[in-house]
Amino acid sequence: MAPVLAPGLYIVATPIGNLGDITLRAIATLRACDGVACEDTRVTGRLMKHLGLSKPLWRYDDHASLRDRERLVESMRTRAVALVSDAGTPLISDPGYQLAAAARAQGAAVTTVPGPCAAIAGLTLSGLPSDRFLFAGFLPAKDKARADTLAGLAGIDATLVFYETAPRLAKALAAIDRALPYREVAVAREVTKLFEECRRGLPAGLIAWYEAHPPKGEIVLMVGPPTDHGHEEVDTDALLRAALAEAKPSQAAAAVARATGLDRRALYARALQLK
Ligand code: SAM
Numbered sequence: 470m471a472p473v474l475a476p477g478l479y480i481v482a483t484p485i486g487n488l489g490d491i492t493l494r495a496i497a498t499l500r501a502c503d504g505v506a507c508e509d510t511r512v513t514g515r516l517m518k519h520l521g522l523s524k525p526l527w528r529y530d531d532h533a534s535l536r537d538r539e540r541l542v543e544s545m546r547t548r549a550v551a552l553v554s555d556a557g558t559p560l561i562s563d564p565g566y567q568l569a570a571a572a573r574a575q576g577a578a579v580t581t582v583p584g585p586c587a588a589i590a591g592l593t594l595s596g597l598p599s600d601r602f603l604f605a606g607f608l609p610a611k612d613k614a615r616a617d618t619l620a621g622l623a624g625i626d627a628t629l630v631f632y633e634t635a636p637r638l639a640k641a642l643a644a645i646d647r648a649l650p651y652r653e654v655a656v657a658r659e660v661t662k663l664f665e666e667c668r669r670g671l672p673a674g675l676i677a678w679y680e681a682h683p684p685k686g687e688i689v690l691m692v693g694p695p696t697d698h699g700h701e702e703v704d705t706d707a708l709l710r711a712a713l714a715e716a717k718p719s720q721a722a723a724a725v726a727r728a729t730g731l732d733r734r735a736l737y738a739r740a741l742q743l744k
Contacts, residue, residue: 474549482584591689670711
């Protein structure tokens with residue numbers, strides 16, 4: 470018999486592609502809860518079926534009416550309600566913030582059952598500094614708003630992590646190239662899935678790559694921190710290789726020298742070796 474869960478809200482992370490990534494505690498919570506609030510009952514229904522579980526599924530997102538949210542919170546007085554999103558961690562560019570806030574305000578217990586999150590998985594794959602990062606969700610879709618957002622984040626001394634979609638990647642990279650042309654960028658695609666890949670380089674090099682190889686699937690887009698200090702952390706070979714993809718050694722060395730403050734002649738000599 471499944472152990473009984475205390476009433477309240479359980480925020481449960483689910484896989485971002487590879488079903489093997491579900492945690493033991495997530496399975497135990499979904500098995501023992503009284504019902505699951507989810508973005509899409511078909512998507513969560515498939516996960517529950519895969520786990521051999523059957524529970525009431527309640528459609529919920531942060532656009533739900535106040536009345537529906539209140540009803541769900543009310544039920545947490547006597548029931549254990551699991552909250553899942555279609556994939557990954559609820560509340561992280563996914564519904565749940567309003568529900569958790571309402572639950573807390575009504576004195577319901579709120580518990581997290583952590584697990585997969587595309588932002589963290591992408592960061593670990595990126596090769597970019599992971600000691601300080603800023604997760605900024607999706608970049609705006611409109612050109613001016615996107616440019617303004619990047620300008621506002623440009624001075625932050627941390628790796629910037631964005632969610633992105635394949636059809637919008639080219640525009641996002643072009644905006645980064647305009648705002649931060651010498652910052653290292655990483656594109657982590659289809660993380661944990663069959664065609665997982667991560668490409669890293671200067672924005673101009675990645676633009677050229679994805680023009681030739683149109684991307685598919687889900688994407689975490691990351692921008693490395695400003696490099697005016699901590700030069701020893703910078704992978705200059707990676708920067709030079711990315712710059713050499715579309716420029717002569719002298720131009721590549723000049724670009725990387727501007728980006729890093731390192732000696733241009735030394736970079737030129739290294740660029741000739743790499744070419
Ligand atoms: N809450 C989720 C999480 O914690 O991972 C993210 C939900 S958000 C609506 C969906 C976005 O997450 C996608 O557009 C993509 O940017 C990113 N994403 C989700 N799964 C991914 C994967 N397997 N590989 C790369 N990015 C992924």
